[in-house]
Amino acid sequence: MSATSSPTYEQIYLKAKNGFTGDATVWDQIFQYIRLHPNELFYISPNRAWSIGHQIVYHGNLKLLQTLLSLYNERNPIDIQSKTKDTSNPKTILDIANERKGRFSEQYEYIKHLFDQDKFNQACKTYDWATVDNMLERDPRLLNEKPPYRLNYFIHYLVLYG
Template structure:
């Protein structure tokens, strides 16, 4: 195992990162994150000889920053209430609750997970078209209409657009103010989701209510045409290399969710997502203080270089030169 952990340029096998997390070796956490970028299924895997997954240990040790970064990994296979193998079985909310008095970070992690559970339940109701359940939750907290966990692709409005459920949209709109500019994790408006699934009437209706939504969709169309006409050769080669070695999921990990282009200066925001520095700085300069991916209020606006992704890309570019 020493040979695996000594080389920070390589991702590790499950047994190796499991051992690092179990020992709470903080010096290796960038390597944990790097490995999960490529092997997100490791997060909730449990070895035969243990009762906990990596996710459970992250919560147990109160690793808030790493937790936030991990759950923001694109396309992560994340099961929020994964149970331990202990008797009685416990999910991460229960574990966070038991440990919240250990430190202020443990308490923040508990609050984060508690909120995630609520948002997750709400969005799941929307996904399954359980509108009455959505209505009940909105009566308690109307902000839920415009929130989602980072690992969820759609907000409620996108689920309604996907299902072509105009009646439900109109009913719920009387209870809350939908943010019509919200974008999916792959940066699509609700009207774009509707158009993609041939729900033209609903898509046009949404854009009639929100000229801003239409403007965003039209801008996306222009950007798509521009990318199709003038792909940067360097990034094309790197994209091919990433797709060859890691597939679409890995490519998403090296692509800014705002620009939809390969990172050049990747930085992590307090929402756990990685962005191209210039793109997220522009977002912040406009006065935004909520995550562009979840619409959750940011705890701070510090931009931290994502050295894991930056180093990995640097290695890929160097490989292309040879």
């Protein structure tokens, strides 16, 4: 990749797939690419089964994942529940984090809680109060939390609901 040409999706995907190989700039290159092409974090090209996002989680780069999530919002949405194209068993980033939790336990806990925040926020958004109540019983922390890519907290939905 030269200084004058932008990397292709395939070049960045291979960097994510190979993970940290001694080149300290690999993860920064991935961040810069996704910053310019946010729709490609969970894009899966026709000749691949996983996305760049799935590869980042596989390699346990929680810091990069958290930084990337901050790029998204209501106008630039993200679907963290995107699945791989594994033919026998498609996986979300939570599934991958669960498989790798022996090595990256902090990442697993973060992603598990992120999925709960996402589900809770969606239930609030659709005024699904039964789900909201059930989730708050299990985890009261959700009351004052939201995923980094969402605008509203629980209180905002209460005000909107009236």
